[in-house]
Amino acid sequence: MKPGNSVLSSYGTTIFETMSRLAAEHGAVNLGQGFPEGLEPPALLDRLARAAAEGPHQYPSMMGLPALRRAVAAHEARFWGLDLDPMAETMVTSGATEALAACLFGLIEPGDEVVLIEPLYDSYLPIIRRAGGVPRLVRIAPPDWRLPLDDLAAAFGPRTKLLLLNSPTNPAGKVYGADELAALAALLERHDAVAVCDEVYEHLVYDCGRHLPLMALPGMRERCLKIGSAGKIFSLTGWKVGWITGCPALLAPVAKAHQYLTFTTPPELQAAVAWGLEEEAGYYTGLAGVLAARRDRLAAGLAAIGFGVLPAAGSYFLTADFRPLGFVGDDAAFCRHITTAAGVAAIPVGAFYQSADIAHFARFCFAKTDAAIDEAVARLARHFHRQG
Numbered sequence: 001m002k003p004g005n006s007v008l009s010s011y012g013t014t015i016f017e018t019m020s021r022l023a024a025e026h027g028a029v030n031l032g033q034g035f036p037e038g039l040e041p042p043a044l045l046d047r048l049a050r051a052a053a054e055g056p057h058q059y060p061s062m063m064g065l066p067a068l069r070r071a072v073a074a075h076e077a078r079f080w081g082l083d084l085d086p087m088a089e090t091m092v093t094s095g096a097t098e099a100l101a102a103c104l105f106g107l108i109e110p111g112d113e114v115v116l117i118e119p120l121y122d123s124y125l126p127i128i129r130r131a132g133g134v135p136r137l138v139r140i141a142p143p144d145w146r147l148p149l150d151d152l153a154a155a156f157g158p159r160t161k162l163l164l165l166n167s168p169t170n171p172a173g174k175v176y177g178a179d180e181l182a183a184l185a186a187l188l189e190r191h192d193a194v195a196v197c198d199e200v201y202e203h204l205v206y207d208c209g210r211h212l213p214l215m216a217l218p219g220m221r222e223r224c225l226k227i228g229s230a231g232k233i234f235s236l237t238g239w240k241v242g243w244i245t246g247c248p249a250l251l252a253p254v255a256k257a258h259q260y261l262t263f264t265t266p267p268e269l270q271a272a273v274a275w276g277l278e279e280e281a282g283y284y285t286g287l288a289g290v291l292a293a294r295r296d297r298l299a300a301g302l303a304a305i306g307f308g309v310l311p312a313a314g315s316y317f318l319t320a321d322f323r324p325l326g327f328v329g330d331d332a333a334f335c336r337h338i339t340t341a342a343g344v345a346a347i348p349v350g351a352f353y354q355s356a357d358i359a360h361f362a363r364f365c366f367a368k369t370d371a372a373i374d375e376a377v378a379r380l381a382r383h384f385h386r387q388g
Contacts (some may be wrong), residue, residue: 007130012124015351019335023345029368029376031298032335032345034170034316036367039235039290041276041283048272060267062259064092064243068274072228072243075277079202080213083219088248091255092270094262095240096200096229103196103225103244104164106257108133112161117147119352121198133161137354142319142361143175143310149183160193163216168201168314171352171363175209175314185217194250195220200229200242201315203284206292207311210381215246222247225254226331230273233284235367241273242264291316291367298366301377305384316367319349323360325384330359338362342383344376 003009010016017044019032063069066087073086084090093099100123108114110132116124118139128135136155140147163184167176176184188195197214205211215224225246230238244254276283299309299318322334330339331348339345349361366373 006131008126008219011126015347017343019347020337022336022339026340026343026346028040028339028343029372029379030345031364031366031368031372031376032339032347034234034365034367035237036316037372038369039367041234041280041288043132043274044234044236044276044280044283047275048268051268051271051275056267057325058267059269060264063263064090064265065267065270065274068092068241068243068270068277071274071277072245075228076226076245076336080216082213082216082226082245084245089245089251091244091251092265093242093244093258094265095231096198096227097123098197098240098258098262099227099242099244100164100196102123102254102258102261103186103227104128105131105261106134106254107162107194107196107250109161111159113157113159115152115155115160115163115193117152117165118354119169119171119349119358120354121166122351124164124255125354128164134159136160139353140169140172141339142172142321142349143308143356145169145172147176147180147183152183153187156187156191156193158191160191162193163195164186164197164198165195167214168199168211170201170315171317171347171349173310173312173315173317173319175205175211176214178212181212181214181217182212185220185223188223189219193223195224197224199226200232202228203233204286204288204291204316205314206295207313210221211314222249225250230269230276234273234276235287236278239269239273243268260264280283294368294370295366297370297379298364298373301373302380304366305377305381310361312366316366318366320364321359321361330356331362332359334360335362338380338383343379 016033023030069086069090073084076082108131114133230241310319346362
């Protein structure tokens, strides 16, 4: 039998699925895969039930329900000061990962160069390579996650088509500041490139920090596509409702790719999310306070055990250095070890890099219940013979 596509076939099973399977096999507390627990808004679940009872149940427009597109545009205006035409500058997708695929397939020509900043969400590179793009990697690294501006400038060149930017970032928890974004904007203008902005954690910023969309900077309105996620906003990751906002010239080719990927998204989910964006703003604007408390709870527990815990300004992930515990082995071995021997699952941070030199940090998700966090800390403390 002839082989499958050589690009996609070269990748293994995603690390998130791998670790979640291992966690289930060993009855581990799963602080690996980034799905929230105990945070689902009841009113929104009730609204979905109502939408499912009322219908309709047939194909909606591939661009999304008008009600959701209007709600997305209103959300962008309210929080980020972006004035969007909902019928020309918004499109609903089946989650943010599909939005990423549609953007990259719709914009990249074979041979185009794409600038990315490691650590990377694992879907970025496979999609870019399958589209024929050439990745140009720049990295931020623990413990300070500093953006190296000279390396960034060197990554741009005459074949640069776009920048893929994730802020707040997974797994670093970094929130890009105004000066860093201004440097990125200058490079985009200098090289006549565009940006695809993965901003799914836009409301999850802590410690009086502030998320700033790249699209909101001067000159960036016509150069940016911004991706949002109802799954992240409402702690309902299984719903898979996302959206893309951007000027018509950028959105049009992306819509052409979208129509051949998923075409559309369940209308009941869209209707519920439209209602939630307008009526449940108190939920998602208050979520950061809830998660900050959970972050601090987990950070304190891990630090008491002996981990070197790094700050997290955004997202719902903590990065922890396990070298102080005396473990001999890399991050993949450490995460397998604590899953099977201590009953707590985490993700190796090295999985988000393309080289093996970042190999002593683990990512823990803190969007879990207090009970789950406490149990995970207790298990790790017993395993490492420390007081947690």
